[in-house]
Amino acid sequence: MPQPTRRVVLGLGNILNNDEGLGVRALELLGTQPGLPIGFELLDGGVLGLNLLMIVEECSHLLILDAVDAGKPPGTLVELRKEEIPLYTGVKLSQHQVTFQEVLGLAAMRGHLPENLHLLGIQPMDVSIGLELSNEVQAALPQMADRAKSVLQHWT
Amino acid sequence: MPERIVIDPITRIEGHLRIEASLDENNVINQAYSSGTMVRGIETILKGRDPREAWAFTQRACGVCTTVHSFASIRAVEDALKIRIPKTANLIRNLMIAQQYVHDHVMHFYHLHALDWVDVVASLQADPDATASIQQSISPWHNASPSYFTGVQKKVQAIVDSGQLSIFANAYWGHPAYKLPSEINLLAVAHYLEALDWQKDATKIHTIFGGKNPHPNFVVGGVPMPIDLNSDTALNVERLSIISDSIDSMITFVDQVYIPDLLAIAPYYLEYGGIGEGLGNFLTWGEFPGEDNWDTSKFLVPRAVILDRDLANIQEPDPNDFKLMQEYITHSWYKYGDGDRVGLHPWNGETTFNYTGPKPPYELLEVEQKYSWLKSPRWAEKSMEVGPLARVLAMYASGHAQTKELVDLVLKTLDVPITAVFSTLGRTAARAIETKVFADSLRTYYNELVAEISAGNTDTFNGEKWEPHTWPANAQGFGYMEAPRGALGHWIVIQGGKIDNYQMVVPTTWNGSPRDHLGQPGAYEASLVGTKLEKPEWPLEILRTIHSFDPCMACAVHMVDASGKSLGEAAIGLNVLLH
Numbered sequence: 001m002p003q004p005t006r007r008v009v010l011g012l013g014n015i016l017n018n019d020e021g022l023g024v025r026a027l028e029l030l031g032t033q034p035g036l037p038i039g040f041e042l043l044d045g046g047v048l049g050l051n052l053l054m055i056v057e058e059c060s061h062l063l064i065l066d067a068v069d070a071g072k073p074p075g076t077l078v079e080l081r082k083e084e085i086p087l088y089t090g091v092k093l094s095q096h097q098v099t100f101q102e103v104l105g106l107a108a109m110r111g112h113l114p115e116n117l118h119l120l121g122i123q124p125m126d127v128s129i130g131l132e133l134s135n136e137v138q139a140a141l142p143q144m145a146d147r148a149k150s151v152l153q154h155w156t
Numbered sequence: 157m158p159e160r161i162v163i164d165p166i167t168r169i170e171g172h173l174r175i176e177a178s179l180d181e182n183n184v185i186n187q188a189y190s191s192g193t194m195v196r197g198i199e200t201i202l203k204g205r206d207p208r209e210a211w212a213f214t215q216r217a218c219g220v221c222t223t224v225h226s227f228a229s230i231r232a233v234e235d236a237l238k239i240r241i242p243k244t245a246n247l248i249r250n251l252m253i254a255q256q257y258v259h260d261h262v263m264h265f266y267h268l269h270a271l272d273w274v275d276v277v278a279s280l281q282a283d284p285d286a287t288a289s290i291q292q293s294i295s296p297w298h299n300a301s302p303s304y305f306t307g308v309q310k311k312v313q314a315i316v317d318s319g320q321l322s323i324f325a326n327a328y329w330g331h332p333a334y335k336l337p338s339e340i341n342l343l344a345v346a347h348y349l350e351a352l353d354w355q356k357d358a359t360k361i362h363t364i365f366g367g368k369n370p371h372p373n374f375v376v377g378g379v380p381m382p383i384d385l386n387s388d389t390a391l392n393v394e395r396l397s398i399i400s401d402s403i404d405s406m407i408t409f410v411d412q413v414y415i416p417d418l419l420a421i422a423p424y425y426l427e428y429g430g431i432g433e434g435l436g437n438f439l440t441w442g443e444f445p446g447e448d449n450w451d452t453s454k455f456l457v458p459r460a461v462i463l464d465r466d467l468a469n470i471q472e473p474d475p476n477d478f479k480l481m482q483e484y485i486t487h488s489w490y491k492y493g494d495g496d497r498v499g500l501h502p503w504n505g506e507t508t509f510n511y512t513g514p515k516p517p518y519e520l521l522e523v524e525q526k527y528s529w530l531k532s533p534r535w536a537e538k539s540m541e542v543g544p545l546a547r548v549l550a551m552y553a554s555g556h557a558q559t560k561e562l563v564d565l566v567l568k569t570l571d572v573p574i575t576a577v578f579s580t581l582g583r584t585a586a587r588a589i590e591t592k593v594f595a596d597s598l599r600t601y602y603n604e605l606v607a608e609i610s611a612g613n614t615d616t617f618n619g620e621k622w623e624p625h626t627w628p629a630n631a632q633g634f635g636y637m638e639a640p641r642g643a644l645g646h647w648i649v650i651q652g653g654k655i656d657n658y659q660m661v662v663p664t665t666w667n668g669s670p671r672d673h674l675g676q677p678g679a680y681e682a683s684l685v686g687t688k689l690e691k692p693e694w695p696l697e698i699l700r701t702i703h704s705f706d707p708c709m710a711c712a713v714h715m716v717d718a719s720g721k722s723l724g725e726a727a728i729g730l731n732v733l734l735h
Contacts, residue, residue: 046371
């Protein structure tokens with residue numbers, strides 16, 4: 001396998017479920033920011049699951065933007081460094097879903113976890129059906145984009 | 157009241173399927189209930205939107221079903237507006253669809269279904285020399301040396317030692333219903349790992365034709381990528397060569413790994429040739445059109461209804477038949493304007509939520525009342541099974557030579573009668589058989605595409621009816637798609653240039669539907685009755701049969717908890733874990 005070289009910002013989540021898609025919305029906002037460091041791909045990962053494994057494994061740098069349930073008030077920015085990101089979700093009755101943590105877990109198992117890995121999340125408020133962000137999350141989005149930009153600058 | 161076992165969720169991908177099964181005194185299932193516990197509702201998002209953009213929303217319904225919901229959507233619009241696509245575009249679509257089958261089925265087999273049959277931990281006991289001998293005897297596949305299998309064992313050992321067994325998180329390891337010799341367990345685990353690398357080659361076709369990474373791009377009227385052999389940004393010689401290599405890689409993996417593995421594993425589970433049938437009724441909408449999107453005369457998979465196992469009398473269903481194609485909600489958490497016992501054709505479909513179930517968390521569903529977010533689609537008031545078995549039977553019954561050959565070969569190799577196809581084993585074998593048929597068809601479509609290009613037929617888009625002023629004031633259409641999991645239909649109603657109604661009847665709704673107005677069970681429910689559980693507290697047998705249908709609940713139920721607030725396992729995101 002060639003040395004991983006891609007530098008990617010990956011927005012995750014389902015845009016059909018309001019705040020669930022905040023990672024994708026934050027990615028769009030990030031794309032409009034002036035002065036972004038060059039050399040980074042902004043990718044909308046949606047809910048592609050296992051199909052994202054190939055991209056993850058090709059990354060030297062991977063910044064993930066996603067909705068995160070950390071039990072905080074809605075709109076709270078959550079940040080996890082590489083070693084803090086749980087690589088695999090729990091199981092129920094032996095079954096599991098191919099969550100993005102599992103994608104990361106598979107990459108780790110295969111020895112291809114990106115060397116630089118960072119997660120920015122926002123606590124969602126409303127994940128019912130719809131295409132709108134809640135006011136709380138909307139208000140936190142610029143903060144997430146700012147923080148994402150500084151992570152990228154730090155990586156440059 | 158007898159004890160009822162509850163499995164929730166049962167899918168490994170975005171599971172929101174709940175199965176409840178009651179047992180008799182001998183631990184044999186006498187009743188089973190299937191429930192989608194998350195509400196569907198994408199239909200409400202689409203109303204009022206531009207029909208040309210519907211695919212961009214439907215493709216987000218599920219990360220696994222991105223392509224199929226896009227195709228069904230653009231075909232529905234093309235049907236409504238009577239848009240024919242160029243032959244070249246049709247060939248490119250056929251290539252994308254065939255690729256999707258091969259990719260999806262291989263990943264289903266190794267990543268989702270194999271773990272029901274293969275004991276990962278037991279693979280550590282295998283003798284690498286003996287494993288290599290078996291590998292060499294069943295296939296010319298190149299990874300076949302004792303040292304290779306020793307390496308795989310080291311990887312598995314490392315995972316077990318690191319406490320990350322959760323990657324293979326199945327609490328049922330050591331279950332007495334696992335019957336494989338250690339060596340075959342090791343063989344399958346090795347291929348589980350290899351499939352992850354293989355999918356890189358397998359997805360190249362989509363990366364090229366989809367244009368946009370990682371979500372592919374689609375367009376009503378054709379395909380978005382132009383053909384220009386001299387351009388860097390179009391389909392050119394270099395890209396055609398990548399596609400050709402990718403096709404070779406797919407065919408080789410199916411021929412040398414998937415099919416031989418199936419035939420190596422199946423002999424240890426032949427009893428499943430008599431378990432898990434269910435309905436005996438099958439439906440397909442058909443796939444791989446000939447000259448253009450509406451040429452159903454050359455369908456590789458015919459559009460077919462099979463009733464009561466009768467392969468001698470297949471009928472062609474008309475998806476536009478208001479009387480025969482209907483969805484019921486008698487046991488589903490919806491209400492219709494005309495009451496709970498009527499059926500509605502999808503063009504007249506209604507999506508009004510009516511949750512009457514217990515407040516979650518609950519112990520048991522109220523199965524005498526409404527108990528699922530899935531509707532009950534029915535053909536001529538009958539429950540139908542959709543999916544690989546339905547397609548293989550349709551091809552078999554209509555005399556498709558390669559399918560007949562493959563079915564007969566599998567039956568002969570396993571030494572089982574034709575009736576064994578109506579089972580959990582038959583469903584799993586049918587998936588592999590059609591994978592072989594569709595993988596080979598990739599080469600055919602590729603050659604046809606190259607011939608069209610050589611003849612100068614490079615049009616990939618028909619823009620005659622792109623502008624809304626060219627459309628009729630009112631139109632309705634049906635978009636078919638044989639998704640890997642089974643028959644998918646999108647029904648669209650367009651009024652004044654906007655979507656007035658949009659209904660998706662997805663494969664898992666057919667297979668996982670609750671009882672209908674006549675009390676008839678859906679395919680999952682019927683398939684479980686009569687199955688004996690060796691250890692009811694570890695209901696592995698239920699998983700085997702349900703997984704043989706390849707359920708994909710995210711498609712069927714769309715991501716919102718019944719209570720409207722819990723994130724639950726609502727998405728493939730980090731939110732799930734950090735509770």
